[in-house]
Amino acid sequence: MKNKPIIHQMVAELFNLDENLLNDYASLESSVEELIARLNLKIVKKDRYDFSPQGTTAFFILSSSHLAVHTWPENNYLHLDLITCQKIPGKKELKKILSEIFKIKLGEVKVREIPYDRN
C-alpha cells in the first residue's frame, strides 16, 4: 500500500444559534466564508440546496478538500464538516474562532478532530 494522503478532519457543532441567522443564507454564507479565510483555505467551487420548509446544505469545495455546512434552524443548530490536507488550527483554536465569528459562547461550540492513521 502506498502512503496515504495526510487528512485533517474537524467536525463542529454550534448550538443556540438564532433561527433567523440560520434562515438567512446570505448572512450565514458570509460567516462561513470568514471562517474559510481565517483558516487560510481557498474556495474553488460552492453550491447549496435549500430544503422545504427550512434547512440548508451548503458545500464549499476547497483547493485542499471541502467544507460542508448543514443548518437545522428548528433546532438552532449548525453542523460543519471540514476535511483538508492543509494544516489547520487545533480544536481549541477552532472553537475560539467559531465562537467569535458566530457570536456565541465557547460552551455553545463543540469541535471534534477525527483522527487518521499516518500510514
Next chain:
Amino acid sequence: MKNKPIIHQMVAELFNLDENLLNDYASLESSVEELIARLNLKIVKKDRYDFSPQGTTAFFILSSSHLAVHTWPENNYLHLDLITCQKIPGKKELKKILSEIFKIKLGEVKVREIPYDRN
C-alpha cells in the same frame, strides 16, 4: 437547548484501488451512485471539481444530508464522508457493500462511525 437533530456520520477509506478507476470519473460516479441507491438515499444535487494534474472532489447533496467523495489516484485511495439523518447500515454492512461495489477485499476498506450525542 432544543433537541439536536439525529445525525449518522460514516467515514470510509478505500485502499489499493486502480488508479485508472480513480481517474475515470464516469465509472467512479456510477459506483458512488450505486452505493447511494443501496443505502436508500436520494440525490438532490451533485457537483464536482477536478484538480490538476489529478484528483477529484465530488459532492452529492442528499435529501437527508450529504456524501462527499475525494480521490487520490496517486495513492490508489478514495475517501467517502457520509452524513445523514436517515438510518443507514452499520459499519460492518457498509464495509461489505463498499468491497462489493468497488471490487476490493474487505481488508482494503476501513469504515468508521463518528458518534453523536443524542441530546
